[in-house]
Every structure is written in C-alpha cells, then in structure tokens.
C-alpha cells in the first residue's frame with residue numbers, strides 16, 4: 001500500500017497553484033508557501049493556448065477559464081500625437097487568435113486556480129524557503145517563520161528570481177539571459193480619455209511600447225515595455241521611479257496612465273529575461289514555470305506553459321510511483337523541447353518588439369497594417385476559418 005506523499009510548493013503564482021491542484025488530483029498532500037503577504041492578482045491579458053489549454057481541460061478548470069475569456073476586440077495602433085495609425089477590426093483579431101485559444105487576464109487565471117485548490121492545499125503567505133537539505137528519501141526546507149517542513153518533493157515555482165533555485169542550483173546570474181527590456185503592468189481604475197471603449201490601443205515609440213486594454217466594468221489594464229541596457233539598475237529603481245523615467249515623455253495617454261501608477265494595488269515590474277538551466281531537478285527539488293525556463297512575454301506563453309508543465313509533472317509522478325527522481329527526469333524530457341521552442345520564439349520577437357529604428361518599426365507593423373485593410377482582412381479571415 002502506498003502512503004500519501006506530500007509536496008511543498010514555493011510560490012503561489014500560476015505555476016505554483018497549478019502544481020498544487022494537479023498534485024492534489026494525483027493524490028498528493030500539498031502545502032504552498034508564498035513570499036507575498038497576500039494573493040497576487042493583476043497582470044495583463046495573456047494568450048492561453050497549446051499545452052496549457054489541453055492541461056486546463058484535463059484538470060477540469062477549462063469551463064471556469066472560458067467564462068473569463070476576454071473576446072478580443074478592435075486593436076488600434078496610435079501615433080505619438082494620439083491620432084490613429086491603423087486599426088485591426090475585432091473579427092480579424094479573433095480569426096488570428098484561432099480555436100482552442102483563450103485571451104485571459106493573468107489575474108483571472110490565478111483566481112480560477114486559487115478557487116479550485118483553496119480547499120485542497122494549505123497556503124501560507126508571507127513565508128519563504130531559507131534553506132534546503134535532502135537525502136535519498138526526503139527533502140527538508142527551513143522556512144522564514146523558523147519552522148521546518150519535510151516533503152517527498154519540493155517544487156520551486158517562485159518565479160524568474162527564484163531564491164529556492166539560487167539555494168539548490170546556484171546563483172541567478174549563472175542562468176539568466178537578459179533580453180534587454182523591462183515590462184511594467186498594472187490595473188487602471190479608469191479608462192484613459194483617448195482610448196475608445198471596447199478597444200485595445202497601443203503606441204510604439206522607438207524603443208518603448210504603451211498598451212491599454214479596456215476591460216469594461218473592470219476598468220482597464222496598462223502595459224509598458226521598454227528597452228534598457230541595464231535591467232538590474234531598472235529593477236533596483238523600482239516601477240514608480242523607473243517607468244516614469246523611461247516612458248514619462250511618451251505623450252498620447254502616457255501622462256494619464258502614469259498618474260494612476262501611484263495608486264495601483266499590485267504593479268508587476270520585471271526584467272524580460274529567460275532562464276537557461278541545464279537540468280530542472282536536483283534529487284527531490286524541481287523547478288517549474290518561470291523559475292525553470294521563463295520564456296518571457298515576448299513568447300506570450302508563460303502562463304500556458306506553467307499550467308501545461310504542472311499537468312505533465314502530475315502525470316509523470318502518477319506514472320513513476322515512488323521513484324520521484326525518475327518521474328522528474330521523464331517530465332523534463334517531455335517539457336524541455338516545448339520550453340526551448342518558446343524561448344527561441346521569444347528571442348526572435350525581441351528584435352521586433354519595440355524597435356529603436358523607425359524603419360524596423362514600420363516593417364514590424366506591416367502584416368497588421370495589411371490585416372487592417374478590409375479586403376486583406378476578409379481574405380485572412382476566410383483562410384483561417386477554412387484551416388480551423
């Protein structure tokens with residue numbers, strides 16, 4: 001008879017909560033510890049497709065996620081002076097997204113996972129892992145509240161700057177590949193004047209992007225992305241100093257959006273960096289999500305990959321019974337090609353993201369400009385529907 005196995009999960013982001021849910025479904029007892037003093041909602045709209053979508057279906061959370069789907073509407077590309085450069089109609093945006101693809105706020109994914117797992121896992125906030133020891137049978141984590149927790153598996157789902165990874169695998173600098181951009185995201189309580197209701201509007205000024213998505217009764221969300229030669233200095237300055245310094249002169253709705261930055265509840269502000277870790281597990285400690293691979297928002301797949309990775313981890317543990325290291329090796333063999341493919345995509349998108357050079361910017365927008373043309377848009381929609 002197998003006894004119930006138990007897992008400790010560091011981090012209650014998308015990867016951590018998905019792992020908690022999937023391990024519970026696999027019959028494990030789960031405890032999650034989160035550094036933040038409370039839940040972290042927030043984030044911009046993310047695309048949720050591929051292995052994340054399939055995993056959500058298997059894990060039984062797809063209906064709840066589908067209820068939160070934001071039907072993509074008109075996308076408006078704006079010039080610096082606020083005049084419209086071109087518009088891609090909602091029907092073309094929806095056709096481009098394709099089937100089995102949800103457009104979700106990152107905070108809504110967090111909420112759906114939290115509601116699904118809250119009664120099945122113990123979640124402790126304001127706590128971190130301060131030390132890790134393991135032998136062949138158990139892993140023991142010292143926690144910042146002075147206690148110790150022993151488990152069959154420690155899942156480090158504590159994000160890009162994972163301190164659990166630093167303790168077990170080595171310092172972050174050894175694994176971090178910077179893509180020389182910063183990203184800042186926060187919710188707005190008011191749609192800025194100049195952004196039409198029901199639209200996603202964006203402006204790319206050389207080296208910088210500001211986008212605002214209208215969320216109807218839920219306000220709006222703002223996204224700033226900008227190039228930098230020194231991501232660590234930006235990170236150290238923090239969002240309230242760094243974003244206005246980098247984007248304060250962007251014109252259009254930037255002043256209105258920045259005025260709301262000061263009162264935003266949870267600002268996501270981070271370097272756009274990938275994690276390149278040669279092996280994602282050491283004994284009974286496994287990295288998951290951004291802590292393991294971080295494909296970046298350029299790949300647009302981080303949350304889907306985190307949920308897909310959690311599901312595959314649960315399946316591997318089910319398959320390999322008590323042999324946890326064998327399960328982790330099988331899981332990595334399954335996940336690595338997908339994560340590396342998405343990392344390659346992220347690196348390709350980097351050059352196109354917020355180009356410094358106006359010619360590259362114009363070239364980057366060319367396909368979307370074409371899609372904004374009614375004839376090309378109609379052809380595109382018909383072609384995509386035929387393929388679907």
Ligand SMILES: Cc1cc2nc3c(=O)[nH]c(=O)nc-3n(C[C@H](O)[C@H](O)[C@H](O)COP(=O)(O)OP(=O)(O)OC[C@H]3O[C@@H](n4cnc5c(N)ncnc54)[C@H](O)[C@@H]3O)c2cc1C
Nearest residue numbers: 011013014015035043044128158159268289290297302303
């Ligand atoms: C508030 C927020 C907003 C985001 N917004 C966007 C967005 O708009 N677009 C986008 O592409 N990506 C966004 N991301 C990143 C995105 O969520 C991830 O790329 C993806 O979902 C994979 O998530 P993850 O769970 O691996 O990492 P994360 O989402 O970074 O979650 C890691 C969690 O671990 C916690 N943590 C950190 N250190 C410790 C520690 N030492 N001990 C315990 N817990 C710890 C963090 O507080 C966090 O809750 C956001 C992340 C957060 C936290």
